[in-house]
Amino acid sequence: MNPSQRADTFESVDLSGVLRRRWWIVVVLAVVGLVAALGYALTAPKSYSATAQVYVTPTGADLNTPGSSSKSGSPTVDMPTEMTIAGSNSIALAAGKLMKSPLTAYQLQKEVSVSNPPSSQVLDIACHAPTADSAATCANAFANAYLANRKTTAYSYLTGQSSNIEKNVATLEKQLSALNTTISGLPATSPTRQSDEATASSDRTQIASFNGQISTLEGEAANVNGGHIISSASAPGSPSSPKKAVILPAGLIVGLVVGLIAAFVWDRRDKRLHSADDVERLLDIPVMLDLPRKSFGRQVSLASPRSRMGKAFTELAHTVAASLGEGSHVLLVAGTSPGPEASVVAANLAATLARTHSEAVLVCGDLQDSVATEMFGLSDSRGLSEVVAGRATVGEVARGPAGIPGLWVIPPGADTSLAEYHLQYDTAKALTTQLRRDARYVVIEAQATDDGADTFALAEFADAALLTIDIDHTSRQEAGACVKRLHRMRTPILGAITMPMLGRQITIRPPQMTQTRLGQPDGAVGGGRAHGELPPGPQDRGGPQDRPARSRDGHSDPADRVSGR
Numbered sequence: 001m002n003p004s005q006r007a008d009t010f011e012s013v014d015l016s017g018v019l020r021r022r023w024w025i026v027v028v029l030a031v032v033g034l035v036a037a038l039g040y041a042l043t044a045p046k047s048y049s050a051t052a053q054v055y056v057t058p059t060g061a062d063l064n065t066p067g068s069s070s071k072s073g074s075p076t077v078d079m080p081t082e083m084t085i086a087g088s089n090s091i092a093l094a095a096g097k098l099m100k101s102p103l104t105a106y107q108l109q110k111e112v113s114v115s116n117p118p119s120s121q122v123l124d125i126a127c128h129a130p131t132a133d134s135a136a137t138c139a140n141a142f143a144n145a146y147l148a149n150r151k152t153t154a155y156s157y158l159t160g161q162s163s164n165i166e167k168n169v170a171t172l173e174k175q176l177s178a179l180n181t182t183i184s185g186l187p188a189t190s191p192t193r194q195s196d197e198a199t200a201s202s203d204r205t206q207i208a209s210f211n212g213q214i215s216t217l218e219g220e221a222a223n224v225n226g227g228h229i230i231s232s233a234s235a236p237g238s239p240s241s242p243k244k245a246v247i248l249p250a251g252l253i254v255g256l257v258v259g260l261i262a263a264f265v266w267d268r269r270d271k272r273l274h275s276a277d278d279v280e281r282l283l284d285i286p287v288m289l290d291l292p293r294k295s296f297g298r299q300v301s302l303a304s305p306r307s308r309m310g311k312a313f314t315e316l317a318h319t320v321a322a323s324l325g326e327g328s329h330v331l332l333v334a335g336t337s338p339g340p341e342a343s344v345v346a347a348n349l350a351a352t353l354a355r356t357h358s359e360a361v362l363v364c365g366d367l368q369d370s371v372a373t374e375m376f377g378l379s380d381s382r383g384l385s386e387v388v389a390g391r392a393t394v395g396e397v398a399r400g401p402a403g404i405p406g407l408w409v410i411p412p413g414a415d416t417s418l419a420e421y422h423l424q425y426d427t428a429k430a431l432t433t434q435l436r437r438d439a440r441y442v443v444i445e446a447q448a449t450d451d452g453a454d455t456f457a458l459a460e461f462a463d464a465a466l467l468t469i470d471i472d473h474t475s476r477q478e479a480g481a482c483v484k485r486l487h488r489m490r491t492p493i494l495g496a497i498t499m500p501m502l503g504r505q506i507t508i509r510p511p512q513m514t515q516t517r518l519g520q521p522d523g524a525v526g527g528g529r530a531h532g533e534l535p536p537g538p539q540d541r542g543g544p545q546d547r548p549a550r551s552r553d554g555h556s557d558p559a560d561r562v563s564g565r
Contacts, residue, residue, distance in 0.1 A: 017274060017275055017277070017278075018263055018264055018267045019263070021267060021274055021472075022263035022264075022266055022267055023263075025259055025262050025263040025266060026256060026259035026260055026262075026263050027259070028259070029255045029256070029258050029259030029262060030252055030255040030256045030259050031255065032255055033251040033252055033253075033254045033255020033256070033258065033259075034248060034251050034252045034255060035251075036251055036255075037247045037248050037250060037251020037252070037254075038244075038247075038248060038251070040242060040247060040251075041242045041243075041244045041247045041248065044241075044242045045130065046130065046239040046241075046242075047128050047129070047130065047239055047240055047241045047242075048128070048129055048130070048131060048132045048134075048135040048235075048236050048239050048240060049126055049127070049128050049135055049236060049240035049241075050126070050127055050129075050132070050135035050136040050138070050139045050233035050234065050235065050236055051124050051125065051126040051127075051139055051231075051233055052124075052125045052139040052140050052142070052143040052229060052231065052232055052233040053122055053123070053124055053125075053229070053230050053231035054086075054122065054123045054125060054143050054146060054147065054227055054228070054229055054230070055121060055122055055227050055228055055229075055230045056077050056079070056082055056121045056122070056123060056150075056226065056227040057077070057121070057225070057226060057227045057228075058076065058077055058226075059150065059151075059154035059223055059224050059225070059226040060154060060158050060217070060221055060223045060224060061153065061154035061157040061158055061224070077121055079116045079120075079121060079123075080116070082116075082123060082150075083114045083115070083116050083123060085146065085149070085150075086114045086123055086125055086142065086146045087109065087112055087113070087114040087125075088109075089105050089106070089109055090105075090149065091142060091145045091146050091149055092105040092106070092108040092109040092112065092142070092145075093105040094145035094148065094149060095108060095138070095141040095142045095144075095145040096108050096141075098141040098144060098145060099137055099138060099141045101138075108138070111127055111128045111129065111138065112125065112126065112127050112128075112138070112139075112142055113126045113128075114126075121227075122230070123146070125139055125142045125143050125146070125233075126139060127139040127142060127233070128240065128241075132235035132236050132237070133235050135233070135235070135236065136233040136234055136235045136236075137233075138233075139233035140229075140232055140233050143229050143232075143233070144229075147225070147226065147227055147228070147229070150225075150226035150227065151224045151225055151226055154224040154226055155221060155224045158217050158221045158224065159217075159221065161217055162214050162217040162218065162221070165210045165213050165214050165217070166210075166214060168206075168210055169207055169210045169211065169214070172203045172206055172207045172210070173207060175203055176200055176203040176204060176207070179196050179199055179200040179203070180200060182196055183196045183197055183200065271475045271476045271477060272472055272473065272474065272475050272476070273469055273471060273472075273474050273475070273476060273479060273498075274471060274472055275471065275498070276290040276471075276496075276498045279469055279479070279496050279498055282476055283476075283479055283480065283483060283496070285467065285483070285493055285495055285496045286495040286496070287495060287496050287497070287498055288316055288319055288320075288466070288494065288495035288496065288497060289312055289313070289315075289316045289497045289498070290497075290498045290499075291309065291312070291497070291498065291499035291500070292500075293471070293500045294500075295309050295499065295500065296344075296499075296500065296502060296506075298506060298507055299506070299507045299508070299509045300340075300344060300371070300375070300502060300506050300507070300508055300509065301375060301508070301509040301510070301511070302347065302348060302351055302375055302376070302511060303348050305352075305355065309348075310348075310352075313348045313349060313352045314352055314356060316349060316352070316497070317349060317352040317353045317356050317357065318356065320349070320353070320464075320466070320494065321353070321356075321357055321441075323464065323494050324463060324464060327440075328436045328437065328439065328440050328441070328442070329436075329440070329441055329442070329463045329464070330432050330435070330436055330442040330444065330461060330462045330463050331349075331441065331442065331443050331444070331462060331463065331464055331465070331466065331494075332444050332446060332458065332459045332462035332464070332465040332466070332486075332491060333345055333346035333349065333443060333444065333445050333446070333465075333466050333468060334446055334447065334448035334456070334459065334465050334466070334467055334468065334482060334486065335366065335369070335445075335446070335447045335448060335449070335468050336448055336449070336467055336468065336469050336470070336474045336478050336479045336482045337449065337469075337470055337473060337474045337475075337478050338368070338369060338447065338449060339369055339470065339473075339501065339502060339503065340366075340369045340370070340371045340502055340506065341468045341470055341499055341501065341502055342366055342369075342445050342446070342447065342468040343364070343366050343369060343370045343371045343372050343375075343445050344371065344372075344375070344499075344502065345445075345466070345468045345497050345499070346362060346372065346443050346444075346445035347362060347371075347372040347375045347376065347445075349443055349466075350362035350407060350409075350441070350443040351376075351401075351404050351407055353441045353443065354404055354405070354406040354407035354441075355404065355406070355407075357440065357441065358406065358439070358440040358441065359406045359407075359408075359438075359439040359440055359441070360406060360407050360408070360439055360440070360441040360442070360443060361398070361407075361408045361409075361410065361435050361438060361439045361441070361442045361443070362407065362408070362409045362410065362443050362445070363384060363410045363435070363442065363443070363444040363445070363458070364383065364384060364409065364410060364411050364412045364445055365384060365412075365444050365445055365446040365455035365456075365458055366412070366445045366446055366447050366455070367384075367385070367412045367413070367416040367419055367455060368416070368447070369447070370411075370412050370445060371506075371508050372409060372411075372445065373399075373409065373411045373412075374508035374510055375508055375510060375511075376399075376401035376404070376409055376510065376511070377401065377402070377510035377511050378399045378401060378409060378411060380411065380414065381397070381399075381411060381414060382396065382397045382411070382413055382414050383397045383410050383411030383412050383413035383414070384397070384410050384411065384412055384413050384419060384455075385412060385413025385414070385415055385416045385417070385418040385419040386413050386414065386415070386418060387410070387413075387431065388418065388419050388422045388423045388427050388428075388431065389418035389419070389421075389422040390422070391418070394410065394431075394434060394435070394438070397410055397411065397413075398410055399411065401511070402511075403511060408438075408439070419455060423455060423457060425457070425460075428457050428458050428460070428461060429461055431458075432444075432458060432461035432462075433461075444458050444459075444462065446458060446459065448467070448481075448482035448485050448486065449478070449481075449482065456485065456489075459485075459486060459489045459491045460489045460490070460491065462491050463492070464491065464492045464493070464494045465486050465491045465492070465493050465494065466493075466494055466495060466496065466497055467479070467482060467483070467486075467493065467495075467496040467497070468496070468497045468499065469496050469497070469498050469499070470499065470500070470501040470502075471498050471499065471500055471501070472500070472501065473501040
């Protein structure tokens with residue numbers, strides 16, 4: 001799949017990887033939230049809360065209110081209604097007068113909250129104020145104003161009811177007096193007299209009933225208190241807000257949430273590859289070797305075969321050999337971003353292939369960032385640039401590092417600018433063809449970026465390629481562009497090698513061994529064909545002069561002089 005066409009969805013994000021990479025954002029913002037909450041708790045205006053408890057009892061008015069009795073017949077109080085009354089504007093106005101407060105009734109009303117504990121006839125009247133004393137004064141004033149209002153309301157209701165009944169009694173008495181006068185003037189046998197007497201009797205009955213109601217109302221008027229304060233408000237010892245126990249955890253939680261959001265947004269905007277999983281998921285390329293972040297220090301050297309990294313390269317060499325199959329092969333190790341990483345990988349892989357399989361040639365095609373010659377302890381000399389320019393042969397420039405039989409290294413060259421002008425298609429083809437005959441494995445290090453466009457032409461003649469990706473440094477766009485270049489060159493990609501970025505300030509530690517040169521006579525250091533020469537093939541065994549090389553069929557092959565000149 002083309003990596004540029006892969007969906008970059010939120011579901012593909014490695015959540016644990018985001019937290020590992022961006023944990024500091026979460027921590028910083030969590031601390032900021034905690035500090036901000038602490039600052040608010042210390043600087044915010046203090047508010048004190050005091051509560052007065054009022055026990056509400058039925059008044060005579062409640063006894064005469066329709067529907068005021070429970071199923072058991074006992075009078076009840078509508079507590080939701082009383083809660084509304086206790087916090088009403090009229091009570092706030094009366095409380096303000098009691099306190100002689102400069103605040104308006106509306107302002108006082110907003111500072112008071114009334115609640116009713118379930119299944120009780122108690123009102124909790126809480127008042128919030130800037131000082132402890134004013135909060136207690138406010139709560140008590142509201143409690144007293146409520147009780148006074150309840151008493152006044154009940155008394156007014158009862159006296160009003162009594163007054164209405166008294167008016168009815170007066171009307172009936174006047175009517176009864178008129179009837180009595182009429183009846184006294186009528187004969188005893190008069191039908192009208194009998195009717196008026198019946199009406200008068202009814203009026204007297206109603207008057208008696210009304211007088212009974214008046215007596216009841218007068219008795220109920222003595223019960224108009226409607227409750228009492230069971231717990232007066234006292235000045236609180238500490239402010240009710242801001243509460244540190246609530247604000248500090250809330251600030252921490254808000255900081256964590258914001259930190260997580262910021263971490264995911266930051267990571268989503270970051271287009272770099274951060275792990276082997278990112279490479280496999282986003283580029284659709286298998287990772288054949290994942291070198292941990294601590295694989296390299298400030299000094300870089302060839303991996304010892306018995307070291308952990310050496311064993312990892314041994315496994316990689318076996319995997320590469322199995323993937324390529326029998327025969328001679330050209331393998332391109334391409335760097336996805338400028339730096340010595342591809343050179344380090346190519347040097348270790350070539351050395352491992354020579355040690356575990358057969359002869360190998362390392363071509364230092366990364367003209368700018370190659371460190372292979374230093375890693376093998378080879379001196380700077382003529383190399384690839386001179387070969388492609390026709391100024392030297394492969395046999396003249398190839399070097400055999402001491403202690404690594406079967407490995408030959410072709411340095412970048414003394415004048416690398418020559419490769420920029422002379423590396424043509426025919427030259428690259430002739431070079432790779434010759435090297436393919438000279439050794440079983442030809443490892444070419446190169447940059448798959450714009451900086452390595454000249455020597456990257458060798459990729460066309462490679463059987464396969466390995467990408468080296470600098471974790472936390474190479475972007476998805478850079479790696480994707482390298483993959484596209486290799487696809488355009490029709491070079492299969494075996495996989496990728498992920499490793500930490502080395503940078504250009506690293507120090508190379510060469511092996512403490514002496515190098516040999518191609519054509520070194522027997523008896524010299526590392527001499528003998530086992531270490532002094534390439535395997536039989538079209539190479540120059542006579543030293544610096546250009547001798548005709550022999551091909552495998554025994555005929556002279558001018559390919560040793562790659563330029564064809």
